[in-house]
Amino acid sequence: GAVVSQHPSRVICKSGTSVKIECRSLDFQATTMFWYRQFPKKSLMLMATSNEGSKATYEQGVEKDKFLINHASLTLSTLTVTSAHPEDSSFYICSADNQDRENEQFFGPGTRLTVL
Amino acid sequence: KNEVEQSPQNLTAQEGEFITINCSYSVGISALHWLQQHPGGGIVSLFMLSSGKKKHGRLIATINIQEKHSSLHITASHPRDSAVYICAVRGISNFGNEKLTFGTGTRLTIIP
Numbered sequence: 001g002a003v004v005s006q007h008p009s010r011v012i013c014k015s016g017t018s019v020k021i022e023c024r025s026l027d028f029q030a031t032t033m034f035w036y037r038q039f040p041k042k043s044l045m046l047m048a049t050s051n052e053g054s055k056a057t058y059e060q061g062v063e064k065d066k067f068l069i070n071h072a073s074l075t076l077s078t079l080t081v082t083s084a085h086p087e088d089s090s091f092y093i094c095s096a097d098n099q100d101r102e103n104e105q106f107f108g109p110g111t112r113l114t115v116l
Numbered sequence: 117k118n119e120v121e122q123s124p125q126n127l128t129a130q131e132g133e134f135i136t137i138n139c140s141y142s143v144g145i146s147a148l149h150w151l152q153q154h155p156g157g158g159i160v161s162l163f164m165l166s167s168g169k170k171k172h173g174r175l176i177a178t179i180n181i182q183e184k185h186s187s188l189h190i191t192a193s194h195p196r197d198s199a200v201y202i203c204a205v206r207g208i209s210n211f212g213n214e215k216l217t218f219g220t221g222t223r224l225t226i227i228p
Binding site: 002032034038042043044046049051057091093095097101102103104105106107108109110112 | 147149151156157158159160161164202204206213214215216218219220221
């Protein structure tokens with residue numbers, strides 16, 4: 001139990017387009033999901049905390065209009081990178097809090113975004 | 117100084133060796149996670165602990181709350197254990213909700 005999926009696993013897009021990444025908790029409900037970004041050989045950087053039914057809270061320096069987060073249900077959160085630019089190329093990982101497991105976070109497999 | 121420090125940053129060992137990875141933190145926490153990240157990028161949660169010791173197969177994690185220190189041990193290491201091991205502590209963010217703060221990771225390579 002406690003499986004988190006992400007889709008797509010890999011996406012290549014042209015500069016200026018928008019990309020949506022989905023994060024789903026497959027076998028548990030998650031009132032809180034997290035979106036991280038990871039640069040090569042670096043640790044994860046929290047971008048925002050997504051709470052079901054309310055607005056996401058963004059970390060300092062993360063543009064909320066650039067990275068739109070929607071958490072419409074207890075099993076789905078989406079991250080949309082709007083008007084993507086090459087500097088947005090990165091590895092994006094989501095995680096979900098499992099309240100049945102003492103709020104342990106379970107991570108998705110990640111999405112590698114390349115913006116040309 | 118980072119809030120979460122891991123050592124060593126890189127570790128290469130022979131198959132079968134006993135492995136220890138250390139994590140020290142400087143903030144108040146409610147729990148500590150040990151995570152494993154393989155080259156493909158996916159992250160697996162190995163342990164979450166707030167006191168004492170946990171064991172799962174060949175993996176053992178310990179935490180000393182007073183000393184703000186945790187260790188991850190791997191017994192009878194195997195090449196498939198090669199991965200990046202990340203320590204993450206759970207605390208309260210500026211917004212009042214819980215968040216993880218990550219160490220920089222330990223890159224483990226086990227040579228057959």
